[in-house]
Amino acid sequence: MYGERFPLPRDPSRRRQVVDAFLAAARGGDFQALLAILDPDVVMRIDAGAGAEGGIQTFRGAAAVAGQARAYQRHTTTRQVLVNGAVGLVSMENGQPRGLLSFTIADGKIIAIDILSDPERLARLDLTAPGAN
Numbered sequence: 001m002y003g004e005r006f007p008l009p010r011d012p013s014r015r016r017q018v019v020d021a022f023l024a025a026a027r028g029g030d031f032q033a034l035l036a037i038l039d040p041d042v043v044m045r046i047d048a049g050a051g052a053e054g055g056i057q058t059f060r061g062a063a064a065v066a067g068q069a070r071a072y073q074r075h076t077t078t079r080q081v082l083v084n085g086a087v088g089l090v091s092m093e094n095g096q097p098r099g100l101l102s103f104t105i106a107d108g109k110i111i112a113i114d115i116l117s118d119p120e121r122l123a124r125l126d127l128t129a130p131g132a133n
Helices: 012-028 031-037 062-074 119-123
Strands: 038-047 056-060 077-083 086-093 096-106 109-116
Touching: 012 031, 012 062, 012 077, 012 086, 012 096, 012 109, 031 038, 031 062, 038 062, 056 062, 077 096, 096 119
Parallel strands: 038 109
Antiparallel strands: 038 056, 077 086, 086 096, 096 109
8 A cells, every 4th residue: 555655664574573562562551652663643544344434534643543552452362464465463352353454664663554444354354474475
């Protein structure tokens, strides 16, 4: 989605580090750590599907996105997966995917997070772990 405008960092291990830092801060409810990993102008888009009220929700700015990201501490299982060839996260509840997060990273900061939470579309995805090819 952002490949042309925002090239992915060349080092996949660095992308994993950034995603790991995001997940640790979100799980720990550490607002300051979230602010440190998020670009000040970060954008988060949440697509809950056509049947969801409000369609796509958008949050702008590090404080707004950090507040939303702390909600991921409630998910029982979150693991890394490949999303369009880059490291992302899938959150699971009761063995079912509840959200798929993809990240756009530049200069060691998250500049965009796209979340798919439409149960119908999530059920059709192949959620492959990094390095499982």
